[in-house]
Amino acid sequence: MAQYTQICSSCGATEIVNYRQHLIKGELYWSGYANCKSCGSTIEFDGQGDLPEELKPAILLEEGEWQLVLDDQNDVVPALRVLRKRRQISLQDAKALLNDLRGTKTTLAWIQDGLRQVNISSTLVRCVSEDKNG
Numbered sequence: 001m002a003q004y005t006q007i008c009s010s011c012g013a014t015e016i017v018n019y020r021q022h023l024i025k026g027e028l029y030w031s032g033y034a035n036c037k038s039c040g041s042t043i044e045f046d047g048q049g050d051l052p053e054e055l056k057p058a059i060l061l062e063e064g065e066w067q068l069v070l071d072d073q074n075d076v077v078p079a080l081r082v083l084r085k086r087r088q089i090s091l092q093d094a095k096a097l098l099n100d101l102r103g104t105k106t107t108l109a110w111i112q113d114g115l116r117q118v119n120i121s122s123t124l125v126r127c128v129s130e131d132k133n134g
């Protein structure tokens with residue numbers, strides 16, 4: 001569960017928002033809720049597809065950044081097809097992305113699931129951050 005804080009729209013106090021990504025039957029979703037301790041208001045939100053950009057940093061901080069690597073480089077062409085379909089991007093963008101396919105573990109697991117459906121095996125590798133202090 002990743003977290004960030006925001007201002008409660010009901011009372012103006014600081015509230016904590018919890019959210020996470022999930023894979024349900026091969027589809028990618030995200031959901032979260034905010035619960036204000038001051039006034040008791042609760043907001044829930046969710047969506048289908050990849051996580052909105054502004055929600056990614058806290059998840060990356062919590063579970064680290066991951067990279068998807070094809071086990072067999074001969075699978076590049078069919079893998080590009082899967083990537084284009086999943087991310088709704090151009091062939092050129094898919095090529096650039098596949099060279100360095102990083103993201104949250106759940107997002108990559110979703111892409112990996114798509115690859116597995118066309119018998120492409122891949123591995124998720126945790127990226128080691130080089131500029132980490134301690």
Ligand SMILES: [Zn+2]
Pocket residue numbers: 008009010011012013036037038039040041
């Ligand atoms: Zn409140």
